[in-house]
Amino acid sequence: MANQNAQSSINEFKQFIKRHPKLISEVRKQEKSWQEVYENWVLLGEDDSIWDPYREKEASAENEPDAGGKNDFISKMVTAVRKMDANQMNEQINKMSQSISSLQSLLSQFSSGSQKQQNQSGGEHPFSFRKD
Numbered sequence: 001m002a003n004q005n006a007q008s009s010i011n012e013f014k015q016f017i018k019r020h021p022k023l024i025s026e027v028r029k030q031e032k033s034w035q036e037v038y039e040n041w042v043l044l045g046e047d048d049s050i051w052d053p054y055r056e057k058e059a060s061a062e063n064e065p066d067a068g069g070k071n072d073f074i075s076k077m078v079t080a081v082r083k084m085d086a087n088q089m090n091e092q093i094n095k096m097s098q099s100i101s102s103l104q105s106l107l108s109q110f111s112s113g114s115q116k117q118q119n120q121s122g123g124e125h126p127f128s129f130r131k132d
Contacts, residue, residue, distance in 0.1 A: 013038060
């Protein structure tokens, strides 16, 4: 029976912590200990004024990262697209295309040169006899 009461108390405390994420960050920063937070929660209850700073921060912290994180990325992408100059992008693409073409031709020259050497050395018989 005592074990069930302790388990339900722990579950209630976990729910309380989930509603107050600022407490988690303070414990992780070692500003408070879990023991201290738990003792205050048991002694003072959830409705005490000690938890007010965590409630205010919680509401604003929940809304900003979710909406701000996604919207921030989208807004950055939109501003980047707006700042792009089509002519400059076209020039850059043409330059990259020319560079890739040059690299491909260079590689084909080296690969065809090595194939010719292999064909010349391996393709011919070392003793060539001609018929008269």
